Amino acid sequence: MAATDVDVFSNEEKRNLSLGGHVGFDSLPEQLVSKSVTQGFCFNILCVGETGIGKSTLMNTLFNTMFENEEASHYQNGVYLRPRTYDLQETNVRLKLTIVDTVGFGDQINKEDSYKPIVDYIDTQFENYLQEELKIKRSLFNYHDTRIHICLYFIAPTGHSLKSLDLVTMKKLDSKVNIIPIIAKADTISKSELHKFKIKIMSELVSNGVQIYQFPTDDETVSEINASMNAHLPFAVVGSVEEVKVGNKAVRARQYPWGVVQVENESHCDFVKLREMLIRVNMEDLREQTHARHYELYRRCKLEEMGFKDTDPDSEPFSLQETYEAKRKEFLGDLQRKEEEMRQMFVNKVKETEAELKDKERELHEKFEQLKRMHQEEKKKVEDKRGYLEEEMNAFNKRKAAAETLSLSQPVKKDKDKKNRSVNMENQSGVSASSSKVMMAKANVEPLNCQSWWQAIQCCTCLVHNATWRPGGLF
């Protein structure tokens, strides 16, 4: 199809008919408008500029709102894009505004890659829209469009020319997004310097082939104002959210010792022009250009990358299927390979984990065995002691009996010697009885940890841990 502007009426044989009366389809634009108003509009702005150059302030000033914003630091590792979405409403028109900030732009020492995150972000938004468009079940009419409609490029007010970073970045962006360059903090440039500065900037842009956004002049209702504004690019703006009393009104301005720079005064800066062009006159055109030009270009490149050619005028609908067939084979092969890889990986991982777990199991078993053995040894020891103590118990019993019979005939003496003597004469039951009596006595006089003798015998802890009784012998 011819790549002329959309002129729906040129290619067919048709007639112009005159109407015999009022039919009523002149309400069509109203029908369209009422539908758009119900749906709501969305607009996405990208602000590119150095840290501290006034991007956030300008947004606050443009939309008359304090969007929440912390100051960015100069010490970022790279350039990050920070998108924020706001819902605004004016009379009955709802606008979903997204402002994307470039944080850290121009701060690095090596700025060769500064433009990359910006280009990536723009491409990602295009990609998301493309994905939605290619789905089988798609809902484009209520899709939240995040494609960047306008890029405001903030130029530092050096007064000389563009910076090298500016040129490089704008060159990379001009085919992807509508760019409007603006001179930030324009209250540091005097009028004559400003004029020269603007001319220099525009000539640099033109000589380097940077395509900035031109306000459209094809619609008679706005062509005049757009044409005159085109001559004022780049706009020199001043932003401020503080109000200063001038005359008897409070206006947004910056107060200096030498005067007050009023934001909305056209002889002070171009803020009003920017607002007029950006919001009040060309917002819809910006959205349209983004969709019809930049997005289409992205889409075409992307699809060509994927291997699709446009259908020739004389090809069948099946040329799509041939491409499909070829692609499908390729894809199948790819898919199978990937599947194999994943399967392998999975199997390996499982084997590893199994081996690990087996090891751990073995370890645990070993430990368990060890503990068991220790336990058994302890048990054995305790059993031994117990057996020994039982023996002793029996021995003492006998001695006790003997001692009792002895005590019937002999008084008991608190005598260590006697005790010793009785101990030496273990083998005689009578002696053992007396010794047990003595022991009983001793026990009564010098109590062990336990309350009674029997408790003492039965309480292994006292016997085993208490140093009074040692295995293998009394005392």
Next chain:
Amino acid sequence: QTKQGERKQYVGFATLPNQVHRKSVKKGFDFTLMVAGESGMGKSTLVNSLFLTDLYKDRKLLNAEERINQTVEIIKHTVDIEEKGVKLKLTIVDTPGFGDAVNNNECWKPITDYIDQQFEQYFRDESGLNRKNIQDNRVHCCLYFIPPFGHGLRPVDVEFMKALHEKVNIIPLIAKADCLTPNEIKKLKDRIREEIDKFGIKVYQFPECDSDEDEEFKQLDKELKECTPFAVIGSNTVVEARGQRVRGRLYPWGIVEGMHTRIFHVCSALFMENQSHCDFVKLRNMLIRSHMHDLKDVTCDVHYENYRAQCIQEMTSKLAQDNRMESPIPILPLSTPDVDTEKLIKMKDEELKRMQEMLNKMQQQMHDKEQ
């Protein structure tokens, strides 16, 4: 992260609707209307009356014998009309021969094929690389003319509407309603509405009113919905009666109170624009003045999307043996992983989980024992 911004002063994006308006007027609009029904139902006359113009100059009508084996043709008339600066490219798709032959089996097939062809053309254009000048030939609305001579829908009416109701917005009309008295019209309308429900035919539904519209609008909307199917009468002739020149039909019966005392056969004029005579005005207002854009939207968002989704699915299932394939053409189906692989993955997951638990338990035991 969205938040409400507080407004202190006029920013100016409330002009967006005006910008949209301006651009749409500059770009112009297009609309494709299909009319279907037997010969002699008054389709051409109605179209001329709707758009107050004469599209059918010099057309030839066939005799009965020529129509015995008539096949359905599709004839397109395209005209540019302009009103108050708004340009409209109107395409009327005529279907002469529909229902005229003796054997009308599948006489709607050429029509459904035509509609599908337009969808396919648009789909191909939309999926191509260069999308600058896409022509939208999709049919936005189909007026179906039901003859008033019977007791409701006939089999051919039912079959036709069922074949088309998911491809195009159907608006059924009772044609030549001037052969029915108001009571008969009411009975016929009720009968037809019943039968449409009974056979599950999905005709075009007017969108619901917004709750914040005014009462008058809501009342009009309600009346509109209760009035379907519209009973219409078309006329190409302008009649002078009661001092006015209006479109109407002249009949030799009835007496109209005239200014002359002489009583003679005065023709009673049926005014199309008279709402008590027929629903022509309602149809015109609905079709052109209030719902034209909605008809286009429903065609784009519903009928075309359904066609596209179906077309893609047919394509992928026809060529792909296993449905795990991801399609490489400019469409991205929601890929579903293979059921078996999923099960396997799940099993292995559970196994791993179990082993992990066992390990934890053992570790805990060891920990306790050490204490």
